[in-house]
Amino acid sequence: TKSELEAVKKFTDAHYASPNKSMYGIAKGRNVFVIHLESFQQFLIDKKINGQEVTPFLNSIYHGSNTYAFDNFFHQVGQGKTSDAENMLETSTYGLSQGSLFATLGSDNTFQAAPSILKQRAGYTSAVFHGNVASFWNRNNVYKNMGYQYFFDASYYDTSGDKSTGYGLKDKLLFNDSVKYLERLQQPFYAKYITVTNHFPYDLDSEDEDPNFKTVDTGDSAVDNYFVTAHYLDQSLKEFFTYLKKTGLYDKSIFVIYGDHYGISDSENKKLASVLGKSSDDWTDYDDAQLQRVPLMFLIPNSGGKGYISHTYGGEIDVLPTLMHLLGVSSKRYIQFGTDLFSSQHDQVVAFRNQDFVTPNYTSISDVIYSNKTGKKATLTAAQKKQLKKDQTKVNKELSLSDSLNDKNLLRFYNPKGFKAVNASKYNYSNGLD
Numbered sequence: 001t002k003s004e005l006e007a008v009k010k011f012t013d014a015h016y017a018s019p020n021k022s023m024y025g026i027a028k029g030r031n032v033f034v035i036h037l038e039s040f041q042q043f044l045i046d047k048k049i050n051g052q053e054v055t056p057f058l059n060s061i062y063h064g065s066n067t068y069a070f071d072n073f074f075h076q077v078g079q080g081k082t083s084d085a086e087n088m089l090e091t092s093t094y095g096l097s098q099g100s101l102f103a104t105l106g107s108d109n110t111f112q113a114a115p116s117i118l119k120q121r122a123g124y125t126s127a128v129f130h131g132n133v134a135s136f137w138n139r140n141n142v143y144k145n146m147g148y149q150y151f152f153d154a155s156y157y158d159t160s161g162d163k164s165t166g167y168g169l170k171d172k173l174l175f176n177d178s179v180k181y182l183e184r185l186q187q188p189f190y191a192k193y194i195t196v197t198n199h200f201p202y203d204l205d206s207e208d209e210d211p212n213f214k215t216v217d218t219g220d221s222a223v224d225n226y227f228v229t230a231h232y233l234d235q236s237l238k239e240f241f242t243y244l245k246k247t248g249l250y251d252k253s254i255f256v257i258y259g260d261h262y263g264i265s266d267s268e269n270k271k272l273a274s275v276l277g278k279s280s281d282d283w284t285d286y287d288d289a290q291l292q293r294v295p296l297m298f299l300i301p302n303s304g305g306k307g308y309i310s311h312t313y314g315g316e317i318d319v320l321p322t323l324m325h326l327l328g329v330s331s332k333r334y335i336q337f338g339t340d341l342f343s344s345q346h347d348q349v350v351a352f353r354n355q356d357f358v359t360p361n362y363t364s365i366s367d368v369i370y371s372n373k374t375g376k377k378a379t380l381t382a383a384q385k386k387q388l389k390k391d392q393t394k395v396n397k398e399l400s401l402s403d404s405l406n407d408k409n410l411l412r413f414y415n416p417k418g419f420k421a422v423n424a425s426k427y428n429y430s431n432g433l434d
């Protein structure tokens with residue numbers, strides 16, 4: 001009902017963070033590439049194995065002078081995995097506590113998502129490039145409700161034989177074979193690339209392996225192969241960027257590069273520990289939580305070289321308002337649970353979907369508070385306890401209001417200024433060949 005919507009709106013309004021003036025609009029009018037690095041965790045960045053970087057190309061972006069990167073950025077997905085990440089990134093609302101929002105609510109809900117907002121506010125064309133079938137995670141329906149104009153799914157590419165692995169077209173082929181569609185998009189565009197090759201169980205044909213890259217030998221094949229497919233993903237990006245630089249698209253764009261969620265699960269982390277130079281003996285929930293960091297980078301080529309690596313704490317929920325402000329589009333009128341990572345008012349309490357949370361100083365797991373300094377259970381003053389109680393209350397409230405918004409489809413009652421409701425029936429993603 002409308003009063004339920006009011007409660008949500010009151011909360012998001014109260015938490016709104018105004019933009020950082022020095023960042024607002026610095027990517028205005030540029031094309032947007034959202035590059036979804038499948039199962040990609042932050043520890044891969046700058047990681048060396050047998051003296052070799054696993055992801056040299058991404059590392060060069062990470063340290064590049066026009067890149068704003070975050071090293072305390074967390075995924076916040078639940079069971080909806082990739083689809084939860086997509087939902088958070090493009091709506092700044094949470095996934096559900098059970099199942100996938102895309103799958104359960106995505107066909108019927110009202111969305112006020114990045115593609116429709118950017119189309120209506122700044123004239124952006126929108127498209128998704130993905131090498132899996134369109135129905136996976138119910139994307140064919142959800143994307144229409146989000147206002148995506150084009151969805152170049154598996155049917156647009158030759159995915160036969162060894163061109164695919166478990167979740168679809170290999171990344172190098174996706175980037176290469178999508179170019180003929182990308183080139184026809186009206187600029188400015190908002191284009192999302194969802195990679196798949198770096199996905200459990202991290203299979204790669206030997207023909208795609210870099211003979212010069214030798215992985216670890218932990219005895220856990222998922223851990224060992226994870227580095228091999230991450231290395232492949234890195235090479236695929238390098239090839240794509242070579243193309244973009246050649247055509248000049250590179251300099252006219254902003255790149256949002258992020259990891260969607262963990263690739264190595266908690267149960268395998270002890271095997272990973274030795275690779276990370278840690279002992280698995282006293283491995284705790286705290287250590288698992290720290291590994292939920294994923295990369296987030298905003299690369300803005302030729303933008304004056306003021307980039308840096310920020311240690312601000314944040315999560316996937318925060319990406320949309322941050323991106324909008326970089327593009328010079330105010331986020332104020334929308335219902336969004338995240339806040340601009342560059343804003344001095346940004347809230348650094350990062351909620352996980354199960355109500356655990358991380359702050360710059362503490363990690364809270366099932367009500368146990370760990371100190372980020374020591375990694376051990378924290379000894380807390382009364383004032384610190386009080387603050388952490390407040391943080392927990394906020395996390396719970398935020399998650400439950402997001403659930404209320406989505407479960408009850410409350411956005412259908414919400415009319416932000418100038419927002420025209422998306423008409424999903426306008427879009428037809430079927431392959432133009434038939």
Ligand code: GP9
Nearest residue numbers: 080081082083132136167
């Ligand atoms: C498949 C891909 C994988 O299309 O996006 O999703 P995940 O299994 O990571 O949720």
Ligand code: MN
Nearest residue numbers: 039081082260
């Ligand atoms: Mn995924």
